[in-house]
Amino acid sequence: MKFDKRTLRQRCSAHVREAIIAGSLEPGAHIVEMRLAEELNVSRGTLREALRPLEAEGLLVGDGKGHLSVRRMTAKEIAEVFQVRGALESLAASLLAARPDREAVAARLRDALMPLKDESLSFAAQIEADLGFHELICRLTGNATLTKSWRQLSGQIKMMIIAVGPARASARMRYADHAVIADAIASGDLDRVREVLAGHLNEFSLRYLDDAPLD
Amino acid sequence: MKFDKRTLRQRCSAHVREAIIAGSLEPGAHIVEMRLAEELNVSRGTLREALRPLEAEGLLVGDGKGHLSVRRMTAKEIAEVFQVRGALESLAASLLAARPDREAVAARLRDALMPLKDESLSFAAQIEADLGFHELICRLTGNATLTKSWRQLSGQIKMMIIAVGPARASARMRYADHAVIADAIASGDLDRVREVLAGHLNEFSLRYLDDAPLD
DNA sequence: TGGGGTAAAATTGTTGACAAAACTTGCATA
DNA sequence: TATGCAAGTTTTGTCAACAATTTTACCCCA
Structure with a gap:
């Protein structure tokens, strides 16, 4: 038996990253914090922290008005x-x-x-x-x-x-x-x-x- | 007159980044969220979001137990x-x-x-x-x-x-x-x-x- | 018909509180 | 002296509520 020692935030980050990479979160899709947080059974605060590194990684992009969406690459x-x-x-x-x-x-x-x-x-x-x-x-x-x-x-x-x-x-x-x-x-x-x-x-x-x- | 339209989080990020670069936050120094948040007059949640990108950038490093500290480069x-x-x-x-x-x-x-x-x-x-x-x-x-x-x-x-x-x-x-x-x-x-x-x-x-x- | 304004809804920004984990400190004991 | 235990403190993890902003829907009126 092996326990998952990672924090919720880290697991959220990993999960969303994989969803984006696998395409189940389609390019251009808007990230609605409330909905996604509910799906993952975490609070918005935790999810938001998990999203920040993905933004830095270029998987998510902000529109300048706070809304994040999955990056669509030309x-x-x-x-x-x-x-x-x-x-x-x-x-x-x-x-x-x-x-x-x-x-x-x-x-x-x-x-x-x-x-x-x-x-x-x-x-x-x-x-x-x-x-x-x-x-x-x-x-x-x-x-x-x-x-x-x-x-x-x-x-x-x-x-x-x-x-x-x-x-x-x-x-x-x-x-x-x-x-x-x-x-x-x-x-x-x-x-x-x-x-x-x-x-x-x-x-x-x-x-x-x-x-x-x-x- | 020009207003600063950036969110608190973005300004925190920028401020901490500059503090690290300028050396006023010394390499190896532990980041105590509560104390730093108080200094910047923001809540811990906002500060934590601001710190995440700095971690991705390699300016801060985690010790695996949640504690962040200013990176010390060899x-x-x-x-x-x-x-x-x-x-x-x-x-x-x-x-x-x-x-x-x-x-x-x-x-x-x-x-x-x-x-x-x-x-x-x-x-x-x-x-x-x-x-x-x-x-x-x-x-x-x-x-x-x-x-x-x-x-x-x-x-x-x-x-x-x-x-x-x-x-x-x-x-x-x-x-x-x-x-x-x-x-x-x-x-x-x-x-x-x-x-x-x-x-x-x-x-x-x-x-x-x-x-x-x-x- | 279309322009403009306003109320309502949806969404993000920010906060403070509580829970859990990690780190002291001091004492009891082998 | 070294070890282990336990209470207490500090610090991070997580959450739910409130505030501010943006978007939407709708109505009014020229």
Whole structure:
């Protein structure tokens, strides 16, 4: 038996975050504090505190008059998030590739990819494995600020991967697509690392924006 | 006459942020909600909401048992922040240098540097001009996610610049040190941009870490 | 018909009180 | 002396009520 030691506020935060990412709170939807608080069986005060970090994370946006709503990302904004994500991961991967123990690092990265070898993996599990791999690249650098900055973006990234659906998203979450990144890090060739990573993220990004509705 | 339309919570947030950055709330200091709320003449609930974003920003840290305290940054963490900042600004500057209107962009950047030509500028104003220049690099890209990520770091950066004091910090906030960055962007030479920027931030970083006490 | 004002409803902003948890302090005891 | 227990204090967690603001609905009148 394991108890959930988190405070109500933390659980609210997590719950709402997941609802947004999963799409059960649709982009553009207004957050009515009273109603949502009732659904979660918490007081408005507790909910409001839980909402604040989500606002800072960019999952919720205020309209200047106090009303919060689920962020609706334009195609342009999606491309922007990928640019920043690319810069962060590029830094991370470069740092890893410059380390003397880069082979060991690459081994750990490959381990994280094992789930993706299973072709029948659920969409949700694919996303977890994929983003888990990319986050691990950041974490292994030991730079907590880097990891935190990456995490700030990860919610938005998950949200749009799920929004675009398995048909288009799954194609670029395969094992081989990620193994080349680990290989590049193991090689220690910084230019190659940056090139491979940029290519990976770029294809990914294009796949989302190709025929996505522009607004 | 101009009224302050911001909510109490927003003003609290801003006030506490400034107090932390300016050092009047010292690193490591415990935040006692009741006492601080009384000082600011607001209720605990309002204050608590105001503190949450500061926690997300990394200016406050929780100890896992609900107690918040002002973040104390180690030398290692300072170096890490500079690494991430470098990655973000490098992306931004590269984007600007690749634009057809890069000369116009460089001109706007140089404008922002004018205050630094005044040798008798106050320390606080120097910091504003310096960081304002770097933020402008991000803003001019038009990538809001990039700007937001950079802003998340700016509080921590200001905090440590002020903590280290004018003696060591002022040396690298001169006009010429920044003008070369604008020049590089105007040149359109991406490699040169990255090199100049990396050099600038690196010297800056070294200056803080040189004889800073390690913990 | 449409512009404008006003009452009503809905929603957020703010507060103070109570509950729960964590941290002292002092004492009793092995 | 070290340990454990227990009362009391401090501090955070949560809630429900009230105030202020914004939105909506409706009616009046030119």
